[in-house]
Amino acid sequence: xxxxxxxxxxxxxxxxxxxxxxxxxxxxxxxxxxxxxxxxxxxxxxxxxxxxxxxxxxxxxxxxxxxxxxxxxxxxxxxxxxxxxxxxxxxxxxxxxxxxxxxxxxxxxxxxxxxxxxxxxxxxxxxxxxxxxxxxxxxxxxxxxxxxxxxxxxxxxxxxxxxxxxxxxxxxxxxxxxxxxxxxxxxxxxxxxxxxxxxxxxxxxxxxxxxxxxxxxxxxxxxxxxxxxxxxxxxxxxxxxxxxxxxxxxxxxxxxxxxxxxxxxxxxxxxxxxxxxxxxxxxxxxxxxxxxxxxxxxxxxxxxxxxxxxxxxxxxxxxxxxxxxxxxxxxxxxxxxxxxxxxxxxxxxxxxxxxxxxxxxxxxxxxxxxxxxxxxxxxxxxxxxxxxxxxxxxxxxxxxxxxxxxxxxxxxxxxxxxxxxxxxxxxxxxxxxxxxxxxxxxxxxxxxxxxxxxxxxxxxxxxxxxxxxxxxxxxxxxxxxxxxxxxxxxxxxxxxxxxxxxxxxxxxxxxxxxxxxxxxxxxxxxxxxxxxxxxxxxxxxxxxxxxxxxxxxxxxxxxxxxxxxxxxxxxxxxxxxxxxxxxxxxxxxxxxxxxxxxxxxxxxxxxxxxxxxxxxxxxxxxxxxxxxxxxxxxxxxxxxxxxxxxxxxxxxxxxxxxxxxxxxxxxxxxxxxxxxxxxxxxxxxxxxxxxxxxxxxxxxxxxxxxxxxxxxxxxxxxxxxxxxxxxxxxxxxxxxxxxxxxxxxxxxxxxxxxxxxxxxxxxxxxxxxxxxxxxxxxxxxxxxx
Numbered sequence: 001x002x003x004x005x006x007x008x009x010x011x012x013x014x015x016x017x018x019x020x021x022x023x024x025x026x027x028x029x030x031x032x033x034x035x036x037x038x039x040x041x042x043x044x045x046x047x048x049x050x051x052x053x054x055x056x057x058x059x060x061x062x063x064x065x066x067x068x069x070x071x072x073x074x075x076x077x078x079x080x081x082x083x084x085x086x087x088x089x090x091x092x093x094x095x096x097x098x099x100x101x102x103x104x105x106x107x108x109x110x111x112x113x114x115x116x117x118x119x120x121x122x123x124x125x126x127x128x129x130x131x132x133x134x135x136x137x138x139x140x141x142x143x144x145x146x147x148x149x150x151x152x153x154x155x156x157x158x159x160x161x162x163x164x165x166x167x168x169x170x171x172x173x174x175x176x177x178x179x180x181x182x183x184x185x186x187x188x189x190x191x192x193x194x195x196x197x198x199x200x201x202x203x204x205x206x207x208x209x210x211x212x213x214x215x216x217x218x219x220x221x222x223x224x225x226x227x228x229x230x231x232x233x234x235x236x237x238x239x240x241x242x243x244x245x246x247x248x249x250x251x252x253x254x255x256x257x258x259x260x261x262x263x264x265x266x267x268x269x270x271x272x273x274x275x276x277x278x279x280x281x282x283x284x285x286x287x288x289x290x291x292x293x294x295x296x297x298x299x300x301x302x303x304x305x306x307x308x309x310x311x312x313x314x315x316x317x318x319x320x321x322x323x324x325x326x327x328x329x330x331x332x333x334x335x336x337x338x339x340x341x342x343x344x345x346x347x348x349x350x351x352x353x354x355x356x357x358x359x360x361x362x363x364x365x366x367x368x369x370x371x372x373x374x375x376x377x378x379x380x381x382x383x384x385x386x387x388x389x390x391x392x393x394x395x396x397x398x399x400x401x402x403x404x405x406x407x408x409x410x411x412x413x414x415x416x417x418x419x420x421x422x423x424x425x426x427x428x429x430x431x432x433x434x435x436x437x438x439x440x441x442x443x444x445x446x447x448x449x450x451x452x453x454x455x456x457x458x459x460x461x462x463x464x465x466x467x468x469x470x471x472x473x474x475x476x477x478x479x480x481x482x483x484x485x486x487x488x489x490x491x492x493x494x495x496x497x498x499x500x501x502x503x504x505x506x507x508x509x510x511x512x513x514x515x516x517x518x519x520x521x522x523x524x525x526x527x528x529x530x531x532x533x534x535x536x537x538x539x540x541x542x543x544x545x546x547x548x549x550x551x552x553x554x555x556x557x558x559x560x561x562x563x564x565x566x567x568x569x570x571x572x573x574x575x576x577x578x579x580x581x582x583x584x585x586x587x588x589x590x591x592x593x594x595x596x597x598x599x600x601x602x603x604x605x606x607x608x609x610x611x612x613x614x615x616x617x618x619x620x621x622x623x624x625x626x627x628x629x630x631x632x633x634x635x636x637x638x639x640x641x642x643x644x645x646x647x648x649x650x651x652x653x654x655x656x657x658x659x660x661x662x663x664x665x666x667x668x669x670x671x672x673x674x675x676x677x678x679x680x681x682x683x684x685x686x687x688x689x690x691x692x693x694x695x696x697x698x699x700x701x702x703x704x705x706x707x708x709x710x711x712x713x714x715x716x717x718x719x720x721x722x723x724x725x726x727x728x729x730x731x732x733x734x735x736x737x738x739x740x741x742x743x744x745x746x747x748x749x750x751x752x753x754x755x756x757x758x759x760x761x762x763x764x765x766x767x768x769x770x771x772x773x774x775x776x777x778x779x780x781x782x783x784x785x
Contacts (some may be wrong), residue, residue, distance in 0.1 A: 117353045125350040125358050126288075127280025128424055131417030133174070133339030134287060135229050137366065138236075138411055140166065140335045141373045142393040147325035147332055151392050154377050161317020163308035163374045165333045167367060169522070173492070174340040177519055179359050182344050182495065183352050185502055191347030192425070193218065193491065194432030196498050203505055207498065208556070212438065214494030215429055216549035217487040218341060220541055222426040223463060225338075226265070226419035227470040228484045231258045232477035233415030236396065236408045259471060265416055266464040269423060270445070270455055280417045287414050290407070292365040295372030298398045302375040331529035334485055336370070339418070341491050345425035373398060423463060430459050437559045438552040440735040441599075458735060466544075474537065483537030487545050489527040496520055551731060558728030561721055562709055565756060568605035571646045577611075581619050582650045590620040592686055592700025595670060596627045596707065597744070603644050603653050609707050613752055623686060623700060628654045628670065635659050641673055649684055652677070667694070667702075667747060674699050694747075704749035708732075709756040725756070 144162050148154050187195035197211035234257050238247045247253055299305065307313065317323055318330070325332065347355060376398035386392050399407055431454055433439040445455045474480045496519045503512035531538065581587070596610045610627055614620050633640075638659035645652050656669060675698060677683035686700035694702070711717070711725050 123281035125354040126284040131421040160308040160313040164314030192345035210494035217490040220544040221487040222422040223466040225422040228480040229415040229418035233412040288365040291369040295368035298372035342425040486530040486538040554724040554727040557724035567608040591703035
């Protein structure tokens, strides 16, 4: 402000009586009247120009970002060329397949639609999607034996009952509900409960309740999955005879190894799930192949356990008095389906077709492993070697000691991959919640070639800290597992409700009723069984779920209140005042250009927040005012902009459309737009006289302004509404300022607070006390006496 009112030598040449007017960089206002130039004093005519050039030479000492003449970088051109070459080769393959009869035509249709299959992305799908469900054989049978009172109590009826329930739970929940039904319902390729809600939100306001609750429960489970998966796998190192003395002497060693693995895992998230997925995918391929081999090796000794494919065995044992665990057995069976929700949420990362392509292989290997463990249990029920062991893990015991070394190494890797599946799912869920305005707009990075591959730094840090806190609180997998799975049953139930609503309004009403009855019955049983864990650790999951739910609910409520008061002004209403301020030379320039960053997408009208910011306190006079919004495109390298000038040369509404892989270099792009408008004559010339840090003498000074809202004390608002706004503003403060999102931190932007004009109460009138007595007329002395 001080700089803007500093006089310049040019101001001394103005006509007497005319106000001096210069911009903050010292260049004169072109509309100001000037005296005739003085006669030459013997200096060369170009002396003043050379002096200005010398002043501006300082611009060469900065390396401020500037835009290139090209619209794509060399790396982007190379990447697009690779994509075009890959598409060309794929088109050639499809063309060749057309001549191969019905099968070739079917393959061509498949590769031309949303279910297309890529071998490379199929490997990524193995690493990103199936980690969680792939670790369930590690502990499902072990938990079953503990619930039945030990290996000696697991007779044929119990084993066949457990295997039947596991097989049909995987078939009904994972295969039918998620793979065959849920994954057909996507929102522009994205899956998950939030993407599903966005498709049916217009069907009823009440749908926000199951959507928020399910999303919060999924995010809570994303904290527990890395802790339980990795810690249970690391604890498998204790079963290696050579390492037993080391772990006996250092009881905290498994915890420290788990912490190190988790920290490294979260540090690698910024590199993208595509790179991680390719490495993990190869490991998962080996892991599931290993599960199938060891399963078949044990199943070959007793093929009769395949009778458990009959669902009657499961139903009879569940309600049999011989079932020592009772209904809690369903909590154990539920462990075999963990990861199904992550499979739906990660669909946008790897593509639906790649999941369809890989799931049959995954399911077969899981079933073979479970049935192999069942055959081993029946074979060793009365084995005296295990008579005195309180806990027996059939997964490790059914292998020879030499094979067990490999099993432990692969299980540790599988535990890491299981964590990855939930982490990537959490990124997707938060991104969807942001689009629904249920969470703050966090910085999102796209480290891979597809938009589904996202990375959110703030969420990555929060998940890492929360996971480490879980490890510090519960110490080992036995205690963490008490809290594990309860939240996920809530997510499955709420997803079922939303899917049923979608099917109902899609015209499949009979199917919607059958779907609701069947799957709600199964998942309610899962929930009731999981509630047995509440006092043993489930309380932590529920507490975390409620905390996340509170964040989403309050942010949504606060956003509704703010949007309810948003107003727009037509050009006829705002231009007269802006035109008068633009030409009022009595007021010094606040800056040559004042740029407002806004999320408002309206192009033909002006947000009243911007209008009143210009006139608040001391009017912010400028040579041009700008309202700029940024839209993220679905294409990776899009760089476009649209301008509306309202018929003026001082008010501009700009909307940039940037690809999801494009850095939001707003200052550099805005300089380009200003130069473009100068060339077309829409923006008057703003050549600077003095050097500027942005090293662009062709554009005047720029001041960036961001507007935040604050609740007025007199606001007529409910206690819940006021609390929602207060919590929203606190979350926004913690989540980070939009200054960082737009890359404005080096440019010293102005963050301005405006009152939120919701309905206000009129405070009672003040009562004046100590009022003086009226003065008598004769006591007033006549003027001049």
